[in-house]
Amino acid sequence: MALGALEQGLIYSLLAVGVFVSLRILDIPDLTVDGSFITGSAVSVMITQLAPEGGASALIPALSLPAALAAGALAGICTGLIHTKLKVQPLLAGIITMTGLFSINLLVLNEKPTVSINGRPGIFSVLYDLFSVNPTTRKIVAAALLLVIVALVAALLTVFLKTQLGLAIRATGDNEDMVRASSIDSDNMKIIGLAIANGIVALSGAVLAQHQNFADAKAGTGMVVVGIASIIIGETLFGKRSVFNSLLSAIGGALAYRIFIAVVLQLGLKASYFKLLSAVIIIISILIPIASKSIAERRAKEAKNNADD
Amino acid sequence: MLTIKNARITFNAGTVNERKALDKINLSFARGSFTTVIGSNGAGKSTLLNAISGAYALDSGHIFLDGEEITEKPEHFRARIIGRLFQDPLKGTAPNMTIEENLALAYGRGTRRGLSIGIRKADGVFFKEALSRLGLGLEDRLKSKVGLLSGGQRQALTLLMATIVPPKLLLLDEHTAALDPQTAAQVMRITGEFVRENNITTIMVTHNIDDALHTGDSTIVLSNGRLVLTLEGVERESMTVERLMKVYSAAANDSFGDSMLL
Numbered sequence A: 001m002a003l004g005a006l007e008q009g010l011i012y013s014l015l016a017v018g019v020f021v022s023l024r025i026l027d028i029p030d031l032t033v034d035g036s037f038i039t040g041s042a043v044s045v046m047i048t049q050l051a052p053e054g055g056a057s058a059l060i061p062a063l064s065l066p067a068a069l070a071a072g073a074l075a076g077i078c079t080g081l082i083h084t085k086l087k088v089q090p091l092l093a094g095i096i097t098m099t100g101l102f103s104i105n106l107l108v109l110n111e112k113p114t115v116s117i118n119g120r121p122g123i124f125s126v127l128y129d130l131f132s133v134n135p136t137t138r139k140i141v142a143a144a145l146l147l148v149i150v151a152l153v154a155a156l157l158t159v160f161l162k163t164q165l166g167l168a169i170r171a172t173g174d175n176e177d178m179v180r181a182s183s184i185d186s187d188n189m190k191i192i193g194l195a196i197a198n199g200i201v202a203l204s205g206a207v208l209a210q211h212q213n214f215a216d217a218k219a220g221t222g223m224v225v226v227g228i229a230s231i232i233i234g235e236t237l238f239g240k241r242s243v244f245n246s247l248l249s250a251i252g253g254a255l256a257y258r259i260f261i262a263v264v265l266q267l268g269l270k271a272s273y274f275k276l277l278s279a280v281i282i283i284i285s286i287l288i289p290i291a292s293k294s295i296a297e298r299r300a301k302e303a304k305n306n307a308d309d
Numbered sequence B: 001m002l003t004i005k006n007a008r009i010t011f012n013a014g015t016v017n018e019r020k021a022l023d024k025i026n027l028s029f030a031r032g033s034f035t036t037v038i039g040s041n042g043a044g045k046s047t048l049l050n051a052i053s054g055a056y057a058l059d060s061g062h063i064f065l066d067g068e069e070i071t072e073k074p075e076h077f078r079a080r081i082i083g084r085l086f087q088d089p090l091k092g093t094a095p096n097m098t099i100e101e102n103l104a105l106a107y108g109r110g111t112r113r114g115l116s117i118g119i120r121k122a123d124g125v126f127f128k129e130a131l132s133r134l135g136l137g138l139e140d141r142l143k144s145k146v147g148l149l150s151g152g153q154r155q156a157l158t159l160l161m162a163t164i165v166p167p168k169l170l171l172l173d174e175h176t177a178a179l180d181p182q183t184a185a186q187v188m189r190i191t192g193e194f195v196r197e198n199n200i201t202t203i204m205v206t207h208n209i210d211d212a213l214h215t216g217d218s219t220i221v222l223s224n225g226r227l228v229l230t231l232e233g234v235e236r237e238s239m240t241v242e243r244l245m246k247v248y249s250a251a252a253n254d255s256f257g258d259s260m261l262l
């Protein structure tokens, strides 16, 4: 069970990283995510199906990942254009793209609600074949591959955030006036940022599809909330001293969230309650810092009163 | 250097709240000139600077900067050669980023932001040296978040950011108004030094009439979105605060029949 939760956690930590880019770096609550996550799954599965039947090369499924990332980035660019050029509130801009994506995702999946990779080699199955069929080994192999992907994404993003462009995007979420006064087009920064955010989200969807061997057109609902929950849990558990600290916290938060879900599942909670659980977890994670602050304040007050007596 | 022709901006046009913030403004600023702007609250001073920087679009009229018409150009385009300090000291810096990150952003003024490293080693050394000239000890806090600085420190940093790549035009909107007198005097002194060293064309809004008359080389007075007075040369030198108040209220009375205090 623990290993399964680890795999899930790693897959969804990519989602958390994507949401982190829009929510925490750009300061935009981007609802495109519910659509672009599935776009990633759909693109990855459809490309994987192009491989010859009975083949064993990982090339095509591996290429499906950057393709999914690009498709997600396009979705992000759409939201960015609607928001910056048409001056639509970011929340609404995200909803518009997300709604459109529902149809587009179905189109990509040939109008079927679920599509499997049809026995074609996927990035995980190719590796399983290389090693052994032992289920525990499989899980370790899968977790190792996921770890490599997550580490790669986190490292690239960290380096990117330290480039000139990365700095400009971070500043756009912090003080847009200052960014424009520094001769930077803040609209472009938001568009690029949303492209990166949704690209990573779509990558998360693609990796999930590879892991479970199918894409589900309806599985996107609530993905934003899952991403935000991971970020907030991460910040509560692991801190948010700097962007880079927060980025790692988001990954840790996604892992903690999945482990928690696995535990609750073991205790017998039905899967249909997960979304409610996610919402409740967010509320609780928001409440913890507020509560601990007010307790600390009350303590300080009491201490002061005692000292005055 | 900068020419403004028949500039008009009306807020909430056609409603009871209609407000002519700029009313047929014609102005010309020579290269290297230092102009101070005074006028009562709501006279249109900030609006004038916002129109020049591109934060507000003109309803009608034209703006030429450095020989090029920029009336339709976006704010970030104009910012390649315009440096700016805001009335609000929090507005010019990114609070959750470090001092050196803020400086690095400003240091890239006028260039394309690409994938090269944001802060090179040499930049760090240069930033340290530039900060030490402010005399606020910020050179030892390159990695501190700007949000931790005081208003005066942030405004001094903004001044450095606005001038680290010398702009052709510097817009100062009451940039010392929110600071304590001592810090205000210091920021004003540093401003003067930067402007003189780099021979930057400067427009400075202030409520301090004494500052207005004794800084730079000409003074303009705005009232209700109109240019009511231009003071230059001997007339300006012989002007006292009391006389300016009189001249000003007379001018304001002339055009509007109401008297407003500076």
Ligand SMILES: Nc1ncnc2c1ncn2[C@@H]1O[C@H](COP(=O)(O)OP(=O)(O)OP(=O)(O)O)[C@@H](O)[C@H]1O
Binding pocket: B011, B012, B019, B020, B021, B039, B040, B041, B042, B043, B044, B045, B046, B047, B048
């Ligand atoms: N964005 C805006 N929307 C509506 N009205 C505005 C806006 N900006 C300025 N105004 C109005 O335009 C007029 C001029 O404002 P402006 O900020 O230029 O005054 P100011 O001379 O800078 O005053 P102060 O000395 O108080 O800073 C005011 O009546 C103001 O209410």
Ligand SMILES: [Mg+2]
Binding pocket: B045, B046, B047, B087, B173
């Ligand atoms: Mg003003």
